[in-house]
Amino acid sequence: MTTEIISQSVNFFISVGVVIRIFMCIELHAASFQIFFKGIGIGNATQQKTGIQILRDYARETVVIIHRSRLAVGKI
Numbered sequence: 317m318t319t320e321i322i323s324q325s326v327n328f329f330i331s332v333g334v335v336i337r338i339f340m341c342i343e344l345h346a347a348s349f350q351i352f353f354k355g356i357g358i359g360n361a362t363q364q365k366t367g368i369q370i371l372r373d374y375a376r377e378t379v380v381i382i383h384r385s386r387l388a389v390g391k392i
Contacts, residue, residue, distance in 0.1 A: 323389050330385055334378050338371075
């Protein structure tokens with residue numbers, strides 16, 4: 317019973333965190349329409365990352381974080 321409540325609350329906080337991360341990413345990188353589609357220089361001038369690629373990277377990161385936290389919850 318207690319572990320079920322803990323896992324539900326952890327899942328809730330994870331989903332809230334994912335939504336916040338997505339909004340932060342959109343706010344940071346899609347605020348400027350031009351940057352979102354043309355890309356921003358990261359490091360060298362040759363390395364261009366568009367906002368869509370950045371969103372994809374964030375999504376990949378959050379999936380890994382969710383997976384790891386679910387594994388941790390299972391180990392409790």
